[in-house]
Amino acid sequence: MEKEGLKRSLALLNGRKVTLDCIVTDRHPQIQKFLREAGINQYYDVWHMEKGLSKQLEKISKIKDCQKLKKWMRAIRNHIYWTAATSTSGPERVAKWTSILNHVRDVHTHEDSNFPACLHPVRKTRDKNKWLTTGTPAFYQLEKVLSGKRVLKDIAKLSPHHQTSSLE
Known part of the structure; x- marks a missing residue:
């Protein structure tokens, strides 16, 4: 239809x-x-993509040893909109998107030349428990969802201009 x-x-x-x-x-x-x-x-419409990823992450955040993801849900939702709005090419969108996997581990420099470092000022953190650690179930699940082959392919095609969410 x-x-x-x-x-x-x-x-x-x-x-x-x-x-x-x-x-x-x-x-x-x-x-x-x-x-x-x-x-x-x-x-692709950012709202639809964000909604699908949020549903997956919400489900994962209920698993034992993955509850720490709840603290990152809002930041991840904001990150997808920021990625779409501030990028000028598909490779730049993918580089900015995958930078969230470093950011949640308190790493703010990246290996991708399309986005080599976070744009925010470096801050001293008061709550060291909010950061994820490589090798933990929470980080593994997050990485699996956010860097899946189809997700990365579709992130490259996020609309930098118009959205369809107002029509829903």
Whole structure:
């Protein structure tokens, strides 16, 4: 149904001689394939991506030894919006996105030349318990969700401009 609605909408726009620079949608696989084959540049809605990741992380944060993730949920949600809004290319989006895995461990320099260091000033932390540690179940689960192959591919295509959440 979504694909058919998109086809009809694009036909209407085409009939009125409207040319598209890009389109912002959710990550529906049929829509992706259709737009790719039509040669239309597609971006993904940040709200949909954030909602899906938040659901996964919320579920994980209820597992024993992973409750520390709850402290990071808001920061991760904010990070995805910041990543989309401040990046100019797919590789830069991915570099900024994956930097959160360093940030949650209190590491603020990164190996990726697209985003070599956090932009915030370095602060002394009062609560050393909030940081995650490599090798712990919480960090392992977080890394698994945030750096999955499909997630990284889709992060590169996040819309820097427009969102569809107001239509929901």
